Amino acid sequence: MRRFLARRLAHGAAVIFIAASLSFLLVHLAPGDPFSTTLDSVSINPSVKAAWRAAYGLDRPLLEQYFRFLGQLARGNLGPSLLQPGPASTALADAVPNTLLLMGTALVLSFVIGIGVGSWQAARAGSRGDRAAGNVSLVVASLPEFWLAAVLLLVFAYRFRVFPAAGVVDLVMHDSLSPAGRLLDRLRHLALPALTLSLLGSASIARYQRAALLDVLPQDFIRTARAKGVTDRLVLWRHALRNALVPTIVLLGLSLPTLLGGAVFVEQVFSWPGLGRLAAAAFHARDYQVVIGATIMGAVLVVVGGILADLLHAAVDPRVRAQ
Amino acid sequence: MREWIGPRISVLLASTLACTLAAAACSAGEKQPVDAEAVGGSIVIAAQNEPRTLLPPLITQIDEKIIADQIFEPLAVLGDEGHLDHDYRPGLADSWSWESDSTAIVFHLNTKARWQDGKPVRASDVRFTFGLYTDSIVGFKDRSSLARIDSVTARDSVTAVFWFKNRYAEQFYDAATRLLIVPEHLLAREPRATLLTSAFGRKPVGSGRFRLGKWTPNASIELVADTANYHGRPNLDRVVFAVTTDPTALPTRITTGEIDLAEVSSPVMFRTLKEQPDLRARMNPSYDYSFLLFNARKPRQRQQPNALFADIGLRRAVSMGLDRAKLVRSQFDSLAVVSTGPMTRAQPLADSTIATIGYDSAGAARLLDSLGWTLPAGKTVRERRGQPLKFAVLVPTISSNRMTLIVAIQESLRKLGMEVVVDAVGGNTFVARLGARDFDVVFDGRHVEPSVAGLRAYWSVASARDANGLNFGNYENPRFDAHLDSALAARDLASARPHAKQAFETIVADVPAVWIYETRTATLMHKRIKPVHIVSTAWWAGIADWSIPAAERLPRDRVGLRVASR
Numbered sequence: 079m080r081r082f083l084a085r086r087l088a089h090g091a092a093v094i095f096i097a098a099s100l101s102f103l104l105v106h107l108a109p110g111d112p113f114s115t116t117l118d119s120v121s122i123n124p125s126v127k128a129a130w131r132a133a134y135g136l137d138r139p140l141l142e143q144y145f146r147f148l149g150q151l152a153r154g155n156l157g158p159s160l161l162q163p164g165p166a167s168t169a170l171a172d173a174v175p176n177t178l179l180l181m182g183t184a185l186v187l188s189f190v191i192g193i194g195v196g197s198w199q200a201a202r203a204g205s206r207g208d209r210a211a212g213n214v215s216l217v218v219a220s221l222p223e224f225w226l227a228a229v230l231l232l233v234f235a236y237r238f239r240v241f242p243a244a245g246v247v248d249l250v251m252h253d254s255l256s257p258a259g260r261l262l263d264r265l266r267h268l269a270l271p272a273l274t275l276s277l278l279g280s281a282s283i284a285r286y287q288r289a290a291l292l293d294v295l296p297q298d299f300i301r302t303a304r305a306k307g308v309t310d311r312l313v314l315w316r317h318a319l320r321n322a323l324v325p326t327i328v329l330l331g332l333s334l335p336t337l338l339g340g341a342v343f344v345e346q347v348f349s350w351p352g353l354g355r356l357a358a359a360a361f362h363a364r365d366y367q368v369v370i371g372a373t374i375m376g377a378v379l380v381v382v383g384g385i386l387a388d389l390l391h392a393a394v395d396p397r398v399r400a401q
Numbered sequence: 402m403r404e405w406i407g408p409r410i411s412v413l414l415a416s417t418l419a420c421t422l423a424a425a426a427c428s429a430g431e432k433q434p435v436d437a438e439a440v441g442g443s444i445v446i447a448a449q450n451e452p453r454t455l456l457p458p459l460i461t462q463i464d465e466k467i468i469a470d471q472i473f474e475p476l477a478v479l480g481d482e483g484h485l486d487h488d489y490r491p492g493l494a495d496s497w498s499w500e501s502d503s504t505a506i507v508f509h510l511n512t513k514a515r516w517q518d519g520k521p522v523r524a525s526d527v528r529f530t531f532g533l534y535t536d537s538i539v540g541f542k543d544r545s546s547l548a549r550i551d552s553v554t555a556r557d558s559v560t561a562v563f564w565f566k567n568r569y570a571e572q573f574y575d576a577a578t579r580l581l582i583v584p585e586h587l588l589a590r591e592p593r594a595t596l597l598t599s600a601f602g603r604k605p606v607g608s609g610r611f612r613l614g615k616w617t618p619n620a621s622i623e624l625v626a627d628t629a630n631y632h633g634r635p636n637l638d639r640v641v642f643a644v645t646t647d648p649t650a651l652p653t654r655i656t657t658g659e660i661d662l663a664e665v666s667s668p669v670m671f672r673t674l675k676e677q678p679d680l681r682a683r684m685n686p687s688y689d690y691s692f693l694l695f696n697a698r699k700p701r702q703r704q705q706p707n708a709l710f711a712d713i714g715l716r717r718a719v720s721m722g723l724d725r726a727k728l729v730r731s732q733f734d735s736l737a738v739v740s741t742g743p744m745t746r747a748q749p750l751a752d753s754t755i756a757t758i759g760y761d762s763a764g765a766a767r768l769l770d771s772l773g774w775t776l777p778a779g780k781t782v783r784e785r786r787g788q789p790l791k792f793a794v795l796v797p798t799i800s801s802n803r804m805t806l807i808v809a810i811q812e813s814l815r816k817l818g819m820e821v822v823v824d825a826v827g828g829n830t831f832v833a834r835l836g837a838r839d840f841d842v843v844f845d846g847r848h849v850e851p852s853v854a855g856l857r858a859y860w861s862v863a864s865a866r867d868a869n870g871l872n873f874g875n876y877e878n879p880r881f882d883a884h885l886d887s888a889l890a891a892r893d894l895a896s897a898r899p900h901a902k903q904a905f906e907t908i909v910a911d912v913p914a915v916w917i918y919e920t921r922t923a924t925l926m927h928k929r930i931k932p933v934h935i936v937s938t939a940w941w942a943g944i945a946d947w948s949i950p951a952a953e954r955l956p957r958d959r960v961g962l963r964v965a966s967r
Contacts, residue, residue: 110829121858124836124869126540133594161453162618163600172618228649236653243653249621249641250443250957347647351620359451359619359646364829 079392086388090381097377101370102147105361106140112160112364134160147370156374157367161360166367169356170375176246177352180345181337183272188279188333193319193326195280196287200322201314203292211284219281223340227274227347234270241269244349271348275340279333286329290322297321324395331387334379439636442949442958444930447651447663448642451619454602457581458534458541463664467941468642469581471624472517473607476508476527476561477577479851479936489573493522493582493608494561503568506576510559513631516584517612524555529585531563538593543579543850545858550575569890570897571852582608610635610945620644625962635945638962655680658955661927664940668734671923680925686747686937687921690740691803691846692914693719693794693810698875700839703868709792710841714772716912720758721765722817728809729918732802736923740916742909743847743860747937749894750853750901755909757916765817776818783818791820795840797831803844806917835873843873845914851938853901856885860908876913929953 112134113127131137135146150157156166195215199208218226235243242248247263248255255263294300295318303317304310342354349355357372359365392398448464455469477497480488494508514522531553534541541547549572551564563576587606591599605613610632614625622642628634643660645651652670654660656677664685665671675682695710710716725739744751769775774783774790783790796807804825811821826834834840849855857864862877864870884904891897909916924940926932931950934943949958 108829109827109833114829114832121542121871122540123537123544126537129538129594130540130597133592158598160598163598163603169618231649231653236656239657243657243659244645244647244650245620245643245659248957249445249623249643249659250639250960254960347650349620349643349645349647349650351618351644355619362828363453 082388083385086385090385093381094374094377098151098370098374099144101373102144102366103140105364105366105369106143108364110364111136112366114364134158156371159365159368161363161365161368166365166371169360169368170353170371173351173353173356174375176350177338177341177345177354180268180271180275180341180350180352181334183268184275184279184337185330185333187272187276188283189326189330191276191280192283193287193323196284196326197291197314197319199284199288200291200295200318201310203288208288212288215281215284218277219285221278222343223274223278224343224347226278227271227344230270230274231347242267243270246351271344271350274344274348275337278340279337283326283329287322287326290325291318294318294322324391327390327394328387330390331383331385334383334386335376338376338379438951439948440634440638441951441961442637442954443639443641443960444637444661444927444944444947444949445641445643445659445957447645447654447660448622449644449646449651449664451644451646452622454597454599455605455613456596456599456602457583458539459597459602461542464642468622468624469605469607470609470939470941471611471640471944472605472609472613473581473583474609475578475581476510477573478942479574479578479938489577492577493527494577497573497577503572504565506563506565506573507556508561508563508577510561511631512559514608515629515631516587516608517606517627518584518587520584520586521558522582522608523558523585524561525558526582526585527561527580528553528555529589530580530582533583533588533593534580536593539596543855546579546850546852546854547575567890568892570893571854571889574852575854611640614639628962632945636948637944638958638960640944655925658927661930662924664922664924666736666920666922668732668736671736671925672734674925675923677925679928681928683924683926683935683940685922685924685940687738687745687919688747688850688938689846689848690743690745690916690919691844692740692743692916694843694845694874694914695719695912696838696841696843696874697877697913698838700841701837703838703866703875707841709790712772713912714768715774716915717758718765718768718772718774718817719814719819720912720915721761721768722819723810723813723915723917724760724762725915725917726760728806728813731809732806733918733920735921737918737920740919742905742916743856743914744853744905745849745919748849748851748853750888750897752898752902752905755902755905757909758912762817769817774818781815781818782820789820790818791822792841793822793824795824795826795831795834795843797828797844798825799828799831800844800846802918802920803846807844838873838875844917845873853885854889856904857882857889860913861885874913876908876911878907878911881907881911929955929958 111131113130128137135143147157158164159166159169162169195211199211202208231243234240246267252260252263300313300318303313338354341352342358344350345352345355346358353372353375356368360368360372450462450464452462452465452468454460455465455472457469457473460466460469474492476494477489477492480490493510493514495511496509498507500507508527510522510524516522531550533539535544535547537544549566549569551566554562554564556562565572584606588601591601603616610627610630611624612627614623616622621644624640626635626638643654645654645660648667651663652674655663655674658679665674674680695716696707697711698707699705729737729739741753741755741757746753769783773785776783794807796803798804807823811823814821835843835845847859858871860872860876861882862879864872865875865877881904884900884907888897888900888904891900929949930947932943932947934946936942
């Protein structure tokens with residue numbers, strides 16, 4: 079197991095290194111730089127921009143910049159953000175908790191809803207309800223994040239005013255609320271972005287879960303359980319579901335990078351100050367260090383998700399452990 | 402207070418002015434009495450972009466400007482009517498006077514003025530600020546507008562003197578309003594080449610009536626009342642700028658009351674929101690115009706004339722072939738008007754009576770025929786000596802208005818037998834190619850200020866010949882330069898007007914561009930907010946004096962200041 083983990087960690091480190099190097103190269107090769115990103119900036123004399131580039135070391139050969147970047151990275155330092163004071167890691171550290179809160183909530187909701195719906199469908203496979211739920215989940219799974227986010231915003235914030243439209247907390251009232259009030263305020267702001275991500279995630283998970291259960295339900299041990307007089311409900315929830323969870327649990331680890339990708343759009347629509355929104359703004363402004371940092375975070379999620387999926391798979395399936 | 406600011410101040414007028422100023426100084430210099438009923442409340446304003454920095458010389462976005470104007474002060478504030486030559490209220494300076502030859506203005510700072518860290522504001526801060534704005538390495542984007550100020554000196558600790566190279570109409574405007582004064586003691590040691598990322602830009606300390614409370618990146622910027630301000634505390638407890646970049650979220654946040662005030666430029670959004678019972682709409686004057694700019698020279702080769710657009714006849718034909726009124730109405734409804742030249746109607750020297758090229762598609766076709774661009778039988782694109790009349794228009798994809806309009810323009814010109822290729826590029830590439838003059842035609846846009854001094858940078862011969870100049874279309878006409886110089890050198894706006902008119906007539910007749918539209922924005926504001934000092938050029942200038950009546954306050958208006966503001 080240790081050898082397995084060490085090997086996966088080494089692979090992960092290589093993936094992160096490659097992702098960091100590629101993002102460094104791509105972002106530097108893309109047209110423009112941090113000082114030529116807005117249309118207004120055209121009125122700033124090019125000689126001034128050249129001086130700024132020199133001050134931040136952007137006039138040096140790309141290879142030199144790359145090795146300097148690697149040196150900083152080896153010391154755990156991404157370098158300064160070019161568009162705001164302080165290191166890029168501070169900007170990322172400000173944004174990551176909000177994204178983790180959103181992704182964590184969405185992940186839990188996705189799995190609870192997805193497993194529930196998938197199991198419900200499998201229990202009545204082929205029925206009208208199963209077909210209807212299958213069609214709905216297919217439609218939801220194929221919706222673009224930004225579209226679903228905009229629709230939920232219009233329905234629940236604009237039309238019915240059930241939830242706030244944007245932000246993490248109420249900009250004025252939050253600090254003056256009681257602890258319970260603050261929690262409620264945070265949950266109300268979390269509702270729509272988390273619902274968007276979890277609806278999209280749960281639609282896919284439900285389809286996986288249904289298929290996995292349908293694979294398990296015809297097996298001998300289920301037939302034996304039924305023959306012993308176990309009720310259908312117990313057969314489904316205690317015997318079948320446990321065995322059918324393996325592919326879904328593997329999906330848990332792999333969902334992390336997908337969720338992060340979705341968060342980029344959802345955070346934009348709901349003005350949620352997380353990693354996705356920061357990365358989008360940084361890319362638009364060519365804030366190299368923040369873009370690279372956000373890419374590294376994404377790569378870390380992919381690696382961690384992959385390792386987590388393997389570990390969970392091994393935890394629930396003794397055959398994998400034995401291998 | 403309305404006073405005549407100009408070189409022709411007579412002794413009599415000067416003494417009258419002094420009296421007026423003394424009265425004004427009382428209201429400005431002394432703390433204003435606090436009306437307990439008026440004090441309190443919070444307003445939330447939409448910011449459509451996350452500010453990069455709040456350091457005044459490096460501000461480029463309107464949101465940055467609105468926020469910085471609450472934290473920092475100029476020496477004087479343009480009055481509600483926005484007359485550049487005679488309509489000012491005291492800012493950091495509570496009075497001012499002209500030297501006898503009108504080449505110097507003496508500003509007497511309010512002796513009670515303090516920075517938000519408690520240190521007194523000194524004349525040396527004014528001198529330092531001028532040095533900062535004019536240092537090329539800092540990168541103030543309108544640095545050329547300060548070129549006629551020779552220097553700034555500190556006569557004593559509270560008297561700053563602006564020395565000018567010559568007399569002109571907008572001397573006072575340049576000195577009093579262009580510079581937001583910054584503290585020397587906090588910025589003197591900052592390396593100037595890296596000011597863009599200085600900590601001060603995110604934790605600014607000014608002398609304005611609001612100070613920075615909390616900046617949550619990508620979410621909000623909270624300004625709180627500076628209760629110890631020498632002008633008196635502002636009526637409002639706080640102003641929060643909510644960063645809302647998504648076009649769907651903005652109308653929702655306004656409708657649900659999460660946002661109290663927003664500047665709206667989308668006609669659809671404006672139509673929907675102006676009918677909301679809680680909102681009041683106010684149209685703002687336009688300071689933005691967009692145009693199809695022709696390159697008079699070959700792309701990237703300044704030495705050679707452009708194969709197509711060096712010909713004024715072809716430029717006229719393109720202009721005549723576009724029904725600009727229809728294009729603008731269909732795109733913007735009431736939020737834009739047809740542009741008449743390199744100006745907007747809100748500029749005091751603009752002249753909307755100047756003859757422009759009207760829509761005449763038949764005339765355009767005849768003109769093209771006469772130029773040799775004829776339509777061969779069975780073809781849809783005109784040709785001259787076998788060369789098709791085909792050109793590309795560079796358009797930035799980040800401007801949705803320009804991206805939509807160019808399609809309609811493309812179709813209009815197709816009917817005339819011109820093949821237009823839309824060369825849509827991202828913002829970075831657009832800026833790079835514009836700067837390199839790498840285009841035949843570009844759909845460009847400009848933001849202008851009340852003064853027309855900026856025209857020199859964009860349209861003069863010198864700017865065209867400077868490789869780093871901003872005259873991207875290589876337009877050259879010494880007559881235009883001469884008229885513009887005369888207008889800028891005039892002693893007052895009345896005498897500048899005829900010269901400006903001639904300058905505009907010259908450039909419009911030369912057709913260096915097809916002037917397409919001037920956009921207007923509308924400010925939508927919650928009705929409980931009672932604004933005063935809505936300056937025509939900057940609706941945000943008087944926020945510190947705005948109030949919310951106690952009876953109309955919402956729960957968020959009653960939060961109060963959580964900690965003593967200073």
